[in-house]
Amino acid sequence: MDVANRHRVRVTGHEDGPLLLLAHGFGCDQHMWRLVEPILARTCRLVLFDFPGAGGSPASGWSAERYSRLDGYAEDMAAICRELDLRDVVVVGHSVAAMIGVLAAGLEPDRVSGLVLVTPSPRYIDDEGYRGGFSRADIDELLESLESNYLGWSAAMAPVIMGNPERPELGQELTNSFCRMDPRIAQVFARATFLSDSRDDLATVAVPTLVLQCAQDAIAPPEVGAYVHEHIPGSRLVTLDATGHCPQLSAPEQTAAAILSFVGARP
Amino acid sequence: MRGPGAELVEAVLDEQARSAELYEAAPCGLLSTLPDGTIVRINATLLGWVGRTGAELVGRGRFTDLLTVGGRIHYETHIAPLLAMQGSVGGFALELRTAHGRLPVLVSAVVSAGDGAGPSRVRFVVFEARDRRSYEGELLQARREADRERERIQRLATVLQRTLxxxxxxxxxxxxxxxxxxxxxxxxxxxxxxxxxxxxxxxxxxxxxxxxxxxxxxxxxxxxxxxxxxxxxxxxxxxxxxxxxxxxxxxxxxxxxxxxxxxxxxxxxxxxxxxxxxxxxxxxxxxxxxxxxxxxxxxxxxxxxxxxxxxxxxxxxxxxxxxxxxxxxxxxxxxxxxxxxxxxxxxxxxxxxxxxxxxxxxxxxxxxxxxxxxxxxxxxxxxxxxxxxxxxxxxxxxxx
Structure with missing residues (x-):
């Protein structure tokens, strides 16, 4: 299966606009960008994709070995950049995909010309002199819950087949399905995500970078965003007046405005 | 045809008058939050499960504060995005943190539009799901055994094929x-x-x-x-x-x-x-x-x-x-x-x-x-x- 099909790559937006590669994190698929997509698409060229197994994307080519480290996901992004011959592309990564974007920029320095890190965290577990927001025991509990609440996670990740007469625009197939992932794949992704430590990679960033964080975020608290900003030379930090870990959903206008202002496109 | 008896009418009227009591003592947890997750109302059943008081939580706590860390991450990465996009989610299995450990629950939620200028609310229903979780445990065990059995059959088939x-x-x-x-x-x-x-x-x-x-x-x-x-x-x-x-x-x-x-x-x-x-x-x-x-x-x-x-x-x-x-x-x-x-x-x-x-x-x-x-x-x-x-x-x- 070729790269475009494997990752359900979708290209949309303004043909001559700045090029953005939008990467979703652990949890849902490319639909995470739904509310910002129409705003960004007016002036930017957008490339959206899924990591293998996300939202019912094909899991062909998935292996626990490749995807147990963030580098495997970064290789995917690099492959998409090469396959579509993307040049001068700004990688917009949400959550763990922010750090995956940092790694991908290192793999394709001639193609990636900027980074937007949305609610990034280079390490979720607290360490000496570093507060990630979670203790090792917390993360062990999460991973254990993925194991013990296997059916809970898998039921949550299976699409709920139900019509949605009030909001037909969502369509039946969309209901719950975009947050679906085979629990075996989700476990490996969760492990790769929450046990990662990419702090040393921050200093390697050599492209203009925007860090976008929320004022209140239970997964990537503001001090983590500040840490990322401090450790990426010349980066910009924007704190959105938003709650939660997904500002592209809870505050789509603000999020899109910050991205557009960074890439120099007018809304 | 006879209409409802006077006693029944009285019982219905009485129950309607006691809807606040039903809210508090419902056989399930009930909770309302602002869109940012801040709790604005929580019933006695749910407070009892988590061993907290309304004074501690209303206007202060968030729904995710009641969850285990696994549940909180599950909520932020899956449920919150679904709520934002679909306006409702149904039947999510989560775990509450209680004084005695964890309580498996099933959670459904719906976003209700604010009336005019007021902000919208997210309303949660929380069902206790201990029995279901242990049943799931048995299912999972059975599935693992079936997987092992299948592997055994595959090994046999492969060996047999090789001899042919x-x-x-x-x-x-x-x-x-x-x-x-x-x-x-x-x-x-x-x-x-x-x-x-x-x-x-x-x-x-x-x-x-x-x-x-x-x-x-x-x-x-x-x-x-x-x-x-x-x-x-x-x-x-x-x-x-x-x-x-x-x-x-x-x-x-x-x-x-x-x-x-x-x-x-x-x-x-x-x-x-x-x-x-x-x-x-x-x-x-x-x-x-x-x-x-x-x-x-x-x-x-x-x-x-x-x-x-x-x-x-x-x-x-x-x-x-x-x-x-x-x-x-x-x-x-x-x-x-x-x-x-x-x-x-x-x-x-x-x-x-x-x-x-x-x-x-x-x-x-x-x-x-x-x-x-x-x-x-x-x-x-x-x-x-x-x-x-x-x-x-x-x-x-x-x-x-």
């Missing part, structure tokens, strides 16, 4: 050979088979075929077919006679009310200088191809042979063939020409001819490698097993 195919083809002086077998499923033994074996007088026998059915019955039939062909070949130099012998053996099985049949191409080869001469016989099998040294592709004229073991006095076809260095004979089973490509049309003999045409000339190993790659490409479109056997005169300078 030669572990490697023998070295034949002056001849190059290559073979490939693609199993349809890891769970079952397929019905395709092939072999190459020595005969008296510097001759070699070879066959490739397909028995009816799959699974243990097919495995037994394959075994019977292989050994019958090998022993008949040792006694009779005429390939048609060898197939006739096989037919008699299978027909005996048939008479026992146990229909057994197969399709097969059987041949005998000997080297003649640099060339290879062979006699082939076919019983109802797709005719082999010859990829010629000059790039042409011939279909070996073996059309008209009938199934072995299925009909009384079947007719088998016979062909003589001479291969010069650079020629390759390709035998294959119908798994290859019945695969579905691109989810619809069958891969047909004409497609294979075109593929072979683009490939020719090519030595046996190259032909088998290219078609094996084609089979891999079919992916799920290939629902049958498929076998390949290619034979050609040894080229000058070829290894071996």
């Amino acid at each position: 195919l030669p572990p490697r083809l023998p070295e034949v002086a002056g001849v190059e050979t290559a073979a490939y077998y693609h199993p349809a499923s890891a769970d079952e033994v397929g019905g395709d088979f092939y072999d190459v074996f020595a005969l008296p007088g510097d001759r070699w026998g070879f066959f490739l075929g397909d028995v009816c059915g799959k699974g243990p019955g097919a495995a037994a039939l394959t075994s019977l077919t292989r050994y019958t062909l090998r022993s008949a070949a040792a006694h009779d130099p005429d390939p048609v006679a060898v197939l006739t012998n096989l037919d008699a053996v299978l027909a005996q099985e048939h008479d026992r009310g146990n229909p057994k049949f197969c399709t097969v191409v059987y041949g005998v080869l000997r080297t003649a200088g640099e060339a290879v001469e062979m006699v082939l016989a076919s019983g109802g099998h797709p005719p082999p191809l010859v990829l010629r040294a000059d790039g042409a592709v011939d279909v070996v004229d073996l059309v008209g042979g009938q199934l072995v073991g299925a009909v009384p006095e079947p007719r088998f076809t016979r062909a003589d063939l001479r291969l010069v260095p650079g020629d390759t004979l390709l035998l294959y089973t119908d798994g290859l020409i019945e695969a579905r490509v691109d989810g619809g049309a069958r891969y047909e003999e004409d497609d294979l001819l075109r593929f072979a045409g683009a490939l020719a000339p090519a030595p046996p190993a190259t032909v088998v490698e290219a078609i094996a790659a084609l089979l891999e490409d079919f992916g799920d479109g290939l629902d049958d097993d498929a076998a390949l056997l290619a034979i050609g005169p040894r080229r000058r300078g070829a290894p071996g």
Whole structure:
């Protein structure tokens, strides 16, 4: 299966606009960008994709070995950049995909010309002199819950087949399905995500970078965003007046405005 | 018809007047938050479960504060996005943090629009789900056992399959050979088979075929077919006679009310200088191809042979063939020409001819490698097993 099909790559937006590669994190698929997509698409060229197994994307080519480290996901992004011959592309990564974007920029320095890190965290577990927001025991509990609440996670990740007469625009197939992932794949992704430590990679960033964080975020608290900003030379930090870990959903206008202002496109 | 009695009317009115009590004492947890998660109302049932007071939580806490860390991450990464996009979620399994540990719950939530200027609310219903969780635990255990059992069956099938195919083809002086077998499923033994074996007088026998059915019955039939062909070949130099012998053996099985049949191409080869001469016989099998040294592709004229073991006095076809260095004979089973490509049309003999045409000339190993790659490409479109056997005169300078 070729790269475009494997990752359900979708290209949309303004043909001559700045090029953005939008990467979703652990949890849902490319639909995470739904509310910002129409705003960004007016002036930017957008490339959206899924990591293998996300939202019912094909899991062909998935292996626990490749995807147990963030580098495997970064290789995917690099492959998409090469396959579509993307040049001068700004990688917009949400959550763990922010750090995956940092790694991908290192793999394709001639193609990636900027980074937007949305609610990034280079390490979720607290360490000496570093507060990630979670203790090792917390993360062990999460991973254990993925194991013990296997059916809970898998039921949550299976699409709920139900019509949605009030909001037909969502369509039946969309209901719950975009947050679906085979629990075996989700476990490996969760492990790769929450046990990662990419702090040393921050200093390697050599492209203009925007860090976008929320004022209140239970997964990537503001001090983590500040840490990322401090450790990426010349980066910009924007704190959105938003709650939660997904500002592209809870505050789509603000999020899109910050991205557009960074890439120099007018809304 | 009688209307409701006065007592009933009174009970209904009384219950309506006590809706606040129903809210507090409902047999499920109830909770309302602002869009940012701040709790604005929580019922007594839920407060009891988590061992907190309304004063501690209302206007201060968030729904996610009540969850375990796993639950909180699950909420932020899955439920919050779904709520934002769908306006509701149903039946999420989470765990509450309680004074005594964790409480498994099922959570449904709906976003209700604010009235005019007021902000919208997210309303949660929380059901205790301890029994369900232990039931799920049992299901999971049963599933793991089923997985283990399936692995055991797959291992058995793989081992059995291996005993039905030669572990490697023998070295034949002056001849190059290559073979490939693609199993349809890891769970079952397929019905395709092939072999190459020595005969008296510097001759070699070879066959490739397909028995009816799959699974243990097919495995037994394959075994019977292989050994019958090998022993008949040792006694009779005429390939048609060898197939006739096989037919008699299978027909005996048939008479026992146990229909057994197969399709097969059987041949005998000997080297003649640099060339290879062979006699082939076919019983109802797709005719082999010859990829010629000059790039042409011939279909070996073996059309008209009938199934072995299925009909009384079947007719088998016979062909003589001479291969010069650079020629390759390709035998294959119908798994290859019945695969579905691109989810619809069958891969047909004409497609294979075109593929072979683009490939020719090519030595046996190259032909088998290219078609094996084609089979891999079919992916799920290939629902049958498929076998390949290619034979050609040894080229000058070829290894071996």
